[in-house]
Amino acid sequence: MMKPKIATDWLAACAGCHMSLLDIDEKLIELLQKVELTSSPLTDLKVPPESGVDVGLLTGAVNNDDNLHVARRMRQRSRILVACGDCAVFGGIIRMRNHWPLSEALEAAYRDNPSTVEGLIPGAPEIMRPLPDRSVGEVVKVDVYVPGCPPSPEVIFYVLNELAEGRIPALDESRLNYD
Numbered sequence: 791m792m793k794p795k796i797a798t799d800w801l802a803a804c805a806g807c808h809m810s811l812l813d814i815d816e817k818l819i820e821l822l823q824k825v826e827l828t829s830s831p832l833t834d835l836k837v838p839p840e841s842g843v844d845v846g847l848l849t850g851a852v853n854n855d856d857n858l859h860v861a862r863r864m865r866q867r868s869r870i871l872v873a874c875g876d877c878a879v880f881g882g883i884i885r886m887r888n889h890w891p892l893s894e895a896l897e898a899a900y901r902d903n904p905s906t907v908e909g910l911i912p913g914a915p916e917i918m919r920p921l922p923d924r925s926v927g928e929v930v931k932v933d934v935y936v937p938g939c940p941p942s943p944e945v946i947f948y949v950l951n952e953l954a955e956g957r958i959p960a961l962d963e964s965r966l967n968y969d
């Protein structure tokens with residue numbers, strides 16, 4: 791029997807959610823016996839296959855046009871899309887900058903900053919363009935939400951294992967307590 795395929799990618803993220811995924815530790819071996827990991831930020835292959843995957847897992851918020859492209863590509867190629875972590879689920883701490891116009895946020899980051907010397911706001915056409923911060927669910931349809939900053943390795947294992955077994959994970963209160 792073919793193993794279910796899983797792809798994962800990150801958007802505007804601190805990498806903590808993927809570190810939590812790695813913290814599944816030896817149970818990763820158990821998981822990888824059930825699924826095929828096609829691509830991830832932590833492996834050589836980064837992009838989900840055009841032929842699609844059963845489960846796509848995204849971490850991070852959408853705060854530039856590259857994030858938007860990556861989120862749409864993962865949605866298009868995934869049967870089930872998981873938003874993993876508070877950045878993906880709610881927009882994360884980056885969302886605080888939505889209280890100001892984007893131009894003011896860029897000024898604060900690149901000009902009015904004690905560590906800045908030249909004060910040049912990047913604007914070359916080949917680099918990503920900043921956008922107001924959004925959660926993954928605000929730009930594409932999400933099937934499973936996994937909050938937490940980051941979600942614990944146990945919760946990430948539970949979610950991926952349930953999906954690997956063909957079940958939609960039930961994230962009740964007992965799995966959503968964070969110290």
Ligand code: SF4
Binds near residue numbers: 938941
């Ligand atoms: S939810 Fe937390 S751990 Fe995950 S990417 Fe965002 S800030 Fe990092």
